Amino acid sequence: MLKGGVPGNKVSLIIVPIVAAAGLTIPKSSTRAITSPSGTADSMEVLAPVSFTPDVLNSIVSEEKACIIWGGALETAPADNILIEIERPLHMDPVGLMIPSILTKKLSLGVKKLVLDIPVGEGTKFPTPDRGKQFAYLFKEIAANVGIEAECALTLAHQPIGHAIGPALEAKEALILLRDYSAGPNSLIEKSTDLAGILLEMSGKAQKGMGQNLAKDILKTGKAYEKMKKIIEAQGGNPEIKPEDIEVGPFIKEFFASKDGYIVEVNNSIINRIAKTAGCPSSKTSGVEIIKKQGAKIKEGELVFKIYSHSENKLKRQKKSIILQVVLSVLEE
Numbered sequence: 001m002l003k004g005g006v007p008g009n010k011v012s013l014i015i016v017p018i019v020a021a022a023g024l025t026i027p028k029s030s031t032r033a034i035t036s037p038s039g040t041a042d043s044m045e046v047l048a049p050v051s052f053t054p055d056v057l058n059s060i061v062s063e064e065k066a067c068i069i070w071g072g073a074l075e076t077a078p079a080d081n082i083l084i085e086i087e088r089p090l091h092m093d094p095v096g097l098m099i100p101s102i103l104t105k106k107l108s109l110g111v112k113k114l115v116l117d118i119p120v121g122e123g124t125k126f127p128t129p130d131r132g133k134q135f136a137y138l139f140k141e142i143a144a145n146v147g148i149e150a151e152c153a154l155t156l157a158h159q160p161i162g163h164a165i166g167p168a169l170e171a172k173e174a175l176i177l178l179r180d181y182s183a184g185p186n187s188l189i190e191k192s193t194d195l196a197g198i199l200l201e202m203s204g205k206a207q208k209g210m211g212q213n214l215a216k217d218i219l220k221t222g223k224a225y226e227k228m229k230k231i232i233e234a235q236g237g238n239p240e241i242k243p244e245d246i247e248v249g250p251f252i253k254e255f256f257a258s259k260d261g262y263i264v265e266v267n268n269s270i271i272n273r274i275a276k277t278a279g280c281p282s283s284k285t286s287g288v289e290i291i292k293k294q295g296a297k298i299k300e301g302e303l304v305f306k307i308y309s310h311s312e313n314k315l316k317r318q319k320k321s322i323i324l325q326v327v328l329s330v331l332e333e
Contacts, residue, residue, distance in 0.1 A: 008160030013174035014192035020066035029071035037275035048237025119157030166287015249308030
C-alpha cells in the first residue's frame with residue numbers, strides 16, 4: 001500500500017487476512033510511519049510484535065502463509081532503511097525514492113505479484129489522477145523489469161479511510177471490522193475488499209470482476225478474522241485480543257458543531273498535523289477519531305471529532321481556531 005500521506009489507511013490489516021484465508025501466501029512487509037500518523041507496522045505492533053529475524057519470519061510465513069511485519073528489522077534493504085531514517089524527521093517521502101523502496105523490500109521477500117494502492121487527491125503525493133497514472137505506469141514498468149507482476153489501483157483519497165487515525169485507534173477499527181462486517185465503516189470495507197479482490201483475481205482464485213465479491217464473502221463469514229487471529233498468535237500477540245482491550249490516550253479533547261449544517265471538507269494534511277501534535281506515531285495511544293465525515297449532516301452541539309493523547313501538555317498545544325478553520329468546514333443550512 002502507498003499511503004502517500006493519507007491518514008487512517010489501515011487497509012493492509014484487512015487485506016492480508018482476507019488473501020491468506022483464500023489460501024494464498026502474502027508476506028506483508030511494511031515501513032513505520034514516514035509522513036503519516038501511523039504506518040502499517042505501527043498499527044500492527046499494537047496487536048503483535050512486528051520485528052523478526054529472517055529465520056523466525058520464515059517459520060511464521062510457512063505456518064500461516066502470511067505476516068504483517070516491519071521490514072526494517074530484517075535488514076534486507078539496508079540502504080532504504082538509512083534513507084527512511086533521514087526522511088522521517090524531515091517529514092519527507094520523495095516520489096523518486098518510493099519505487100526502489102517498495103520493490104527492494106518486496107523482492108527480498110520473494111513477492112511475485114503485487115497490488116499497489118495509489119491514493120490521489122488533495123493532500124496526497126498525487127494531487128491529480130494524471131499524476132497518479134504517470135506514477136502507476138512507471139511503477140509497473142520497473143516492477144516488470146525486476147520480475148514482479150504489478151497492478152496499480154488509483155483510489156480517491158480526499159479524506160481519511162474509516163474514522164480512526166493513529167496506531168492504536170487504527171488497529172482497533174480494523175479489529176472491529178474483522179470481528180463484525182456490519183460494524184463497517186463502509187469506506188474501509190470497500191477499499192480493502194477492492195484491493196484484496198484484485199490480488200484474488202491475479203492469482204486465479206476469482207474470475208475477472210468477481211474478486212471483490214469473494215473478498216467480501218471471506219470478510220463477512222469471519223474467515224478473515226480467524227486467519228488474523230492465527231497471524232497475531234504466530235507473531236507473538238494475544239489472538240483473543242478484543243477492540244475494547246486496546247488502550248487509547250487517556251487525555252481527550254472533543255469538538256462539537258457550533259451550528260446546523262453539513263461537513264463539506266476533511267483536510268488530510270491538517271488531520272496528519274493534529275495527530276502528530278497529539279503524539280503520533282511515537283505514542284501509539286494518541287490519535288484522532290473523526291465522528292462526522294465529509295457529506296455528513298450535523299446539528300448544533302453534535303460531536304464532530306475527538307483528539308486522543310498520552311500527554312495532557314501535548315493536547316493543550318492544539319490550536320482550536322486552526323483546527324476548526326481548516327479541517328472541518330461547515331456549510332450552514
